[in-house]
Amino acid sequence: xxxxxxxxxxLKRQLEQRPESVQVRLLFxxxxxxxxxxxxxIWPPEALNSHQLNLAKLIETSLPFLPGxxxxxxxxxxxxxxxxxxxxxxxxxSVTRGPGMNQNLAVxxxxxxxxATAWQVPLLGVHHMQAHALTPRLATAIKGAGQDSSQPExxxxxxxxxxxxxxxxxxxxxxxxxxxxxxxxxAIGDELDKCGRMLLPAEIQHNTxxxxxxxxxxxxAFKSSAEFNSWSVxxxxxxxxxxxxxxxxxxxxxxxxxxxxLCFSFSGISSQIKRIVSDRHCDTSDEERTLLxxxxxxxxxxxxxxxxxxxxxxxxDQGLHIPTLVVSGGVAANDFLRxxxxxxxxxxxxxxxxxxxxxxxxxxxxxxxxxxxxxxMFEAGYRTDLxxxxxxxxxxxxxxxxxxILGA
Ligand code: ATP
Ligand code: FE
Numbered sequence: 430x431x432x433x434x435x436x437x438x439x440l441k442r443q444l445e446q447r448p449e450s451v452q453v454r455l456l457f458x459x460x461x462x463x464x465x466x467x468x469x470x471i472w473p474p475e476a477l478n479s480h481q482l483n484l485a486k487l488i489e490t491s492l493p494f495l496p497g498x499x500x501x502x503x504x505x506x507x508x509x510x511x512x513x514x515x516x517x518x519x520x521x522x523s524v525t526r527g528p529g530m531n532q533n534l535a536v537x538x539x540x541x542x543x544x545a546t547a548w549q550v551p552l553l554g555v556h557h558m559q560a561h562a563l564t565p566r567l568a569t570a571i572k573g574a575g576q577d578s579s580q581p582e583x584x585x586x587x588x589x590x591x592x593x594x595x596x597x598x599x600x601x602x603x604x605x606x607x608x609x610x611x612x613x614x615x616a617i618g619d620e621l622d623k624c625g626r627m628l629l630p631a632e633i634q635h636n637t638x639x640x641x642x643x644x645x646x647x648x649x650a651f652k653s654s655a656e657f658n659s660w661s662v663x664x665x666x667x668x669x670x671x672x673x674x675x676x677x678x679x680x681x682x683x684x685x686x687x688x689x690x691l692c693f694s695f696s697g698i699s700s701q702i703k704r705i706v707s708d709r710h711c712d713t714s715d716e717e718r719t720l721l722x723x724x725x726x727x728x729x730x731x732x733x734x735x736x737x738x739x740x741x742x743x744x745x746d747q748g749l750h751i752p753t754l755v756v757s758g759g760v761a762a763n764d765f766l767r768x769x770x771x772x773x774x775x776x777x778x779x780x781x782x783x784x785x786x787x788x789x790x791x792x793x794x795x796x797x798x799x800x801x802x803x804x805x806m807f808e809a810g811y812r813t814d815l816x817x818x819x820x821x822x823x824x825x826x827x828x829x830x831x832x833x834i835l836g837a
Contacts, residue, residue, distance in 0.1 A: 453570040453804070457494040458797040459487060462639050470622070470640050473530055480536040488540065495519075518548040523803020526554030526813070527820030534819035542815055553803040554813035556835055558594055558825055560798040561757045562587045562606065564787040567801035581785050586744075586751045588737055590766075591758030592618035595693045595733075597740050598825060600755070603805055604835045606825045609740045612693040617729055618643055618760050620695035624725040627699065627706055628718050641793075647763055650722035657765055660727035662772045669735055677717050679705050681724040684732045689739050698728050730766050734773035741779055753783045762792035811836045 461483050463471055524541035527534060538554065545552040565581050587598040587606065595617045597610040615623075625642025626634065629649055637645050651657060663669045670687055672680040681701050684694045702721055706713055713721070737754065744751055754774070760766060767786055774782050791798060814837075825835075 453567065453801070455571060455797055456496070457491040458795060459490070460795055461487065465635075465637050465640050467635055473533070477530075477533050477536065480533055484536055484540055488544075518550055521545070521551045521553055521803060521807045522548070523553035523555050523799055523806070525557050525560070525799050526817065527823035528557060529819070529821065531819045531821050534821075538817070538819050546815065551807065551812045552815055552817075553806050553811065554817050555799050555802045555806070556823055556825065557794075557799075558589055558591075558596070558758075559604075559606065559835060560802040561589055561591060562598065562600060562755065563603075563802050563805060564757050564791050564798045565755050565785045566805070567798060568787050568791060570801070581753045581755050584751065585753040585755050585785075586737070586740065588733065588754060588756045588761075589758045590617050590733065590756065590760035592616060592622070594758065595695070596825065597691070597693075597736060599740075599744070599751075603809055606835075608824070608826045610691040610693055610736050612695065614694050614696040615699075617693070617695055617733070618758070620699055621646060621725065621729060621760065623699045624702055624722070627702055628713075628722050628725070630715070630718070641759070643760065644762070646722050647726055647765055650719060650726055651765055654764060654768065657768045660723055660765075660769070662769065662776055663731060663735075664776055666735075669731060675720060677720065681721075681728050683728045683735065686732075686735070691736060691739060691743070693732065693736060695729060695732070698725055726763075726765055727769075730769045731773075733766075734770055734777075737770070738773070738777050738779065741782065751782065753785055755785045757787055757792065759793040761786050762789045806836060813837070 461479065463476060463479055466475075522541045522545040524537050525534060526538060541552060569581075583603075584599065584601045586609075587596075587600045589596040589598065593616050595612040596608060599607040599609055601607065621643030622641065625644075625646035629642060629645060633645060633649065634642070651659075661668075666686075669683050672682065674680045681698060684697050685692070702725060705721065709717075741751060741754075754770075756766070756770065767784075771784055774780060774784065786792070
């Protein structure tokens with residue numbers, strides 16, 4: 430019996446060291462989103478103020494959700510029972526270290542350092558975009574190992590589409606994310622938010638709960654998924670280049686359609702739309718606005734699909750058949766993007782590529798993805814020095830202009 434018990438303990442430890450095969454329970458994953466104040470976007474000092482006002486209080490709210498052996502005891506006196514072992518504290522604390530604005534990051538980082546010091550546990554400083562990329566692995570861990578055949582195993586291709594980034598990565602391991610393409614101007618989320626501000630009727634714009642105008646633009650452009658096929662899928666490269674004018678006498682060109690450069694550019698979409706809208710002297714009909722909204726989303730997503738296919742073709746020419754494309758970041762929540770990328774991969778001979786999106790609620794920023802990246806890093810043996818500072822610029826391919834590398 431003692432031998433059986435030892436084998437059981439050994440297997441359990443092994444499982445703990447492989448987070449992808451462990452089922453994870455999310456105990457608390459709340460977020461506080463800045464409200465739409467009608468100023469058109471988020472003002473950084475306002476975000477900083479919100480962090481200072483809310484973060485410590487939110488952590489306090491989370492404490493009763495920690496697993497406690499005796500719920501009647503005050504939180505500070507509770508012991509946790511985990512896997513039959515009594516624990517008095519968490520195994521580690523993980524926190525976003527960069528990239529982003531130093532002051533804003535410092536609020537979280539210093540709070541995490543305080544917790545790690547008080548609990549005397551390791552700190553893990555996480556790269557925000559690495560966390561977006563690993564979110565589908567978290568999603569599988571929540572569902573339970575073996576439940577979902579689409580668990581993204583390294584290597585895979587990652588398309589990161591968020592408010593501040595647009596990147597195509599060859600994700601080879603936890604820390605190795607080779608940048609294949611990034612944006613030369615604005616990020617896709619930012620660009621679609623800008624188009625939303627131009628195109629959404631004032632009454633919609635003033636009544637949205639937050640400033641994710643790209644999201645509301647999509648709901649305005651497509652009243653239901655039945656309308657998705659109104660934006661055609663290019664069957665080949667030639668279709669990306671030629672777009673006939675519609676009955677209003679315009680067509681929006683897909684960025685960089687004429688070249689095969691592995692790079693993104695989105696600013697041309699909003700500038701084409703701005704020209705059309707200003708030609709109308711504020712007198713754009715609802716029907717035309719809807720078509721402009723479809724064109725903004727359609728050309729942006731077509732551009733994403735086009736560069737992804739170029740990358741897949743280039744990797745295939747090198748003999749690398751990438752089985753999985755992970756799409757993550759706030760814009761990955763978009764249901765038209767989910768539909769459109771699948772269609773585009775299918776018609777352009779990549780129907781075997783498995784397309785993986787995180788659940789919608791984990792696409793935009795959330796604490797769970799930072800915690801999960803911490804789990805993966807902790808289990809792989811990484812620790813971050815308590816003397817670390819926030820990293821304003823932090824490249825995904827391991828080198829930081831501010832001096833940090835992933836995992837250090
Ligand atoms: P980054 O991750 O690059 O630092 P961020 O953290 O501000 O930027 P995210 O929270 O990942 O960005 O994503 C926010 C962006 O996602 C916003 O531009 C928002 O409009 C966009 N977004 C969220 N939901 C949707 C949706 N359903 N359709 C289109 N865009 C969406
Ligand atoms: Fe983000």
